[in-house]
Amino acid sequence: MDGIHDFGGMEGFGPPAVEIDEPVFHHDWERRAFGITMASFVLGVSNGGQFRHSIERMDAEHYLGSRYYEHWLTGVATRLVETGRVTIEELEAGAGGGFPLSRPVASAGVTVPEPGTDVTVGDEVRVRRITTRGHTRCPRYVRGRRGTVVRIDPPSSLPDLEAHGDARRSEPIATVRFDGRELWGEGAERAAVHVDLWLSYLERVT
Amino acid sequence: MDGIHDFGGMEGFGPPAVEIDEPVFHHDWERRAFGITMASFVLGVSNGGQFRHSIERMDAEHYLGSRYYEHWLTGVATRLVETGRVTIEELEAGAGGGFPLSRPVASAGVTVPEPGTDVTVGDEVRVRRITTRGHTRCPRYVRGRRGTVVRIDPPSSLPDLEAHGDARRSEPIATVRFDGRELWGEGAERAAVHVDLWLSYLERVT
């Protein structure tokens, strides 16, 4: 989905706020939200794709205006409701007020790319224009862009499928090197940007 | 610039909040912010591109979390400071507190597309991948996409230039019709989306 979470290249943000000697957690609630989420994985509440998508489905303004572990809390609570373990009524009663959850998975337009072709290190590739309204790990800023494969990682479960049902497809992951100017135009800084992309996100440039 | 203002197709927003018998202004400060901004145009504080870009340069979280006329107020105040008519110190003294302005124009990467070729109604075109960090009226969701020209409007000043200096280029504007599936993939709703694009944003598909 083209959500607010897909920050790569987005403008309108200032300098990062760096805190000297920053603690691991800033508030006790962050400790508990972290621990609850970690426990939820052990209990099988979500796989990685499901959990990430539960955060991506947060209201964009809520996402942008809240701290990181509030994202986790919102995602895990959403998954707990969606899997029938708790109800929103129970959550609101306990909180003594509103308990904003993420929005439902899109009812249409959740698509999975066709399997891609095999690639090897050195190949020129172009990233497909993924347009799913569901979960994907293909960032918007590389879609349609050309790059060179520099590494192949072992097969792993395609998130686009994993987040939305029982079907699985295991595919190698290619690390693709993009020239900064290919991504951001001639005025861009000189830099190489590497993105790890499942084969289904790629097509070979012939 | 790829800012938060470029909402087309972005996900993570819910249903629009429709208010029955909505007033033109909800607060008296909205009246004043509107009037100040209108007066500022008469006084030549900004042209259209400069004013729009002054709003686009707002901090993304501020933009998303504030009402529409706060965008105007922030943009016009930013322009008034940038053109030397008022100072941030005067604004903060008057407000008795902070007066958040928009961020400065990008110091690098502000580019203007090369002039495009002429097109006529019925032509197939592809939208260029505009990557400027400055102002543009080429929405992100149509960049790289194919469509058909359905109308040509009279020449008008290219915003990408107008917002950033004294140079001007006047170009016809083509209304391009995009199939929803070209923009959003096979799972998309059946719809035709029309976008008005200066010729420099387009290249003919040969």
Add this chain to the structure above:
Amino acid sequence: MSDDHHHHPRTQSPIEQRVHALEELLVDKGIVTHEMIDEFVARYEDDIGPLNGARVVARAWTDPDYRDRLLADGTAAIAELGYGGPEGDHMIVVENTDEVHNLVVCTLCSCYPWPVLGLPPDWYKSAPYRSRAVREPRALLAEMGCDLPDEVEVRVWDSSAEARYLVLPQRPAGTDALGEDELVALVTRDAMIGVAR
């Protein structure tokens, strides 16, 4: 509009303080006057609104020649009724039919045909409307109470440049006996944006 806008109420929100500060500063410097601002506000709060557009639509419903001129050159035909000005210099009128439904949006800011509709409502300027109108117009329209049959073609117009769009809705059935003035009352702002039929 209250007359005491240059008095400083005791408890102002930060945005109220900022707007007030800017207005006072500009007046103190002699850059604007309160009256200039008052005048703009009055014009767009009291004088210009969707009644203008409704008159255009009702005329088009009752005068086939006017309808043809309106579709051929919106700016000129609208000027015949005395309407024009900022955000109305290049008007395009798009016509709904049994087969076609038109919807207007501005994804990049909130461009809107002021001379015929006045200033836009909050939802038109909101992230939900601007993001979804171009991606899932049918779902959006359904949520706004406008259910379109599958066979109706949806045409979305993103006002990204100089043109401003007005939808010419279909004349409701059973209104043959009504005159132009009576028809004016039937034309809604929402229908002229395209979020209602």
Add this chain to the structure above:
Amino acid sequence: MSDDHHHHPRTQSPIEQRVHALEELLVDKGIVTHEMIDEFVARYEDDIGPLNGARVVARAWTDPDYRDRLLADGTAAIAELGYGGPEGDHMIVVENTDEVHNLVVCTLCSCYPWPVLGLPPDWYKSAPYRSRAVREPRALLAEMGCDLPDEVEVRVWDSSAEARYLVLPQRPAGTDALGEDELVALVTRDAMIGVAR
């Protein structure tokens, strides 16, 4: 970590109330225990942190064979020192040189090599860092106090899939006399992310 997390303090913020409500609800239903949560918190607050990564780096600085193994198979070489686990199953180590500077980011969420660096700092998870690291890494690094000469090549690694990245910084000049344990103290978390040299 306080022991009274299941008591309800009098004035809680909304997010505190929500977290508290969820924990109590899950405990009441027998889905989790407070102790399970305590254990995860303790592990990542007390046990696992950038000291692990510093030991890996110091070993690589002092043992050329280890450095070669680390660059060839990060996961296995890091496991030699006893580090592994969630977010560390596929470790890639990228080496800084006089000619190359590496920078790690996760634009889509905040993936980070937990076993060697612990949990990420706020700025790593923030919109400014995630948005700008892939678009203007040099400007971002300069703002963070890391000025790179123009001739140094910048390589950004967006952790968008399974691999997690650790930067192997350059050994500081003038440290030939220092042993591995002394070198550990010189290795910063920021250098292992790539926002410092």
